[in-house]
Amino acid sequence: MNTSLTESSTAPSTETPEEISRRRFFEKLSIGLIGLCSAIVGVPLIGFIVAPFFRKVPEEWVTIGKPDDFQIGKTVAVTVNDPSPLPWAGVTAKTGVWLRRVTEDSFIAFSANCTHLGCPVRWLPDADLFMCPCHGGVYYSDGKVAAGPPPLPLFRYDVRVANGEVQMKQAIVPISTKL
């Protein structure tokens, strides 16, 4: 059998046109079926892997405390929980945010991610500055760049006071830096 296969592939001149046509048909059929099988398995596989791209971010307001929990003029770290985490997310469902109470009813929620490379900035209360541990980016208390490599001010999340509670929208990681 192997011999005939080898012969047939190396000596096509002995084949009749019907045989050639039949062979081409099976060749195309096999390649087509292999492609179909790959698609049946591959399409859902790729879809599953890239699904996070298309996961909708819930536009929910999350309560982070009562206004009286925060002093005017002070900046503090608050923990915001993902409103719809995956069941096995555990502590990774939390996000740290810097919250500043500006006036009686005005708050600013800063992303903790340095706009340079995303490292978590720290608040230096005595200096009234945010400072990044990675490359020394510094921001003023209003989030504007004070020094170092950050190209943009600290990202701000939507925050409001409603029903006697301070609320903010889900804290996503801002991919803010471009070329």
Place this chain on the structure above:
Amino acid sequence: MIKLFKTIWNWLDDRIGISVLLSPAKHIAPQDAKWWYVFGSATLCAFMVQVATGVALAFSYISSSSQAYETLLFITNSAPFGRFLRGLHYYGASAMVLMIGAHMAQTFLFGAYKFPREMTWTTGILLLTFTLGMGFTGQLLRWDSTAAWSVVVAAEQAGRIPFIGDWVARFILGGNTIGGATLTRFFAIHVFVLPGIMFAFIGLHLWLVFRHGISDPPVAGKPVNPATYRAEYEELLKKSGKPFWPDLAWRDVIISTLLIVAIAVAAFFVGPPVLDKPPDPSILTANPRPDWYLLWYFGLLSLIPDRIEGYVLIGFPILIGLLLLFVPIWNHKGERAASRRPWAIASVCLSVIMIGALWWEGEHSPWSPNFEAQPLSEKVVGASSGPIFTGAQLFHDKGCLNCHLIQGDGGRRGPDLTYIADKLTHDNLVIRIVNGGTNMPAFGPTLKPGELDALVAFLETRRRPFRRQEQQADTASSKTAATREWHR
């Protein structure tokens, strides 16, 4: 009994073809391929250590964002041999990277990438890329605070890729934030995707080694001529070739044994990397840094001007990758001996010096603020009360000490201010503090009345000792003059 074993062996060998399978090990190789040729097999040995220890660790490791940290604690602190296994896996990875570096340098200096082994080199470069990918994903599986924040940094870096950056960043995060989907994808990539690709490429790499033979040691004045090389190589093997196993392989076995002993000694005595805090993104005191084999790149990105950082971040790996991949395409013939290729020696030496120097800088990270800086001692300050003492306290509290050194204490991000009063006058100091600079915030708006005077009073005492005496003498004489003036 021996006869029975022989019968069983012969039966199995006939049906499975074990001897045929192993026959490439006995291929004829140049007899002079000696100690310089051991790095490839040492790399393979380190890879096998990684596979074995990785499989063992997977028996206890749970790739869940909520449980991985606890399983790592269990493996390290409670599981029998767990700490040792983690150490083996970590130092095995380090050994693999080092051996690949040595293997690459030897292959390059011996001109072994030239005809007909161009694709052996190219597959090796791809294996280097996959190995570094394994190193990075492996660091993230050490799912602590540093790892979690390293994912964020990786996503931010990926975000700079033109057009698709945001997508790639979200893919790395597994969504819009670190969460349940983050770790599992790195686990899948580290444990299934990359090892699968690596097995295939290692197979291809070895196949190419057998197909084209182990390169003969280069001889100065005997360039590679693609038209005649194969015939010359065959002639060499016929004349003086030796079977690889065991005539040449014993050196590989000795080096691989030493490598495993070194890995084991490091794993036992030094231990695996210490776990940081839990991977809780609300803990904002993390300081994410890559493991040592990517630390030089971290150093490079930190030292270049900010305006070109994004371009270097993306362009440098692509440029180096293309350069390495295409080296054998434009330089596939001619001299192989390093003694006739000074640029080859120079490029290897420069690469080693550059990576070493950048690694050193990355390790010490002088650009990072020192958050651990403690208040200056009274001895350093030279006062225990008054404006100088208050100024020294403010120098710490306002974060100045995070970036500036005073007599060896503090950070190195900004200039050393130990003798700043020798360089700047009172007015200069005031202007600098109030207005700041490129890498220094303006403190004017945040300083309370009196704080600026105290800070300047402290900084004005930062002089070299002899200058201080001169200043005291000047002060004394001016005081005397002032006193005389007053008496008149």
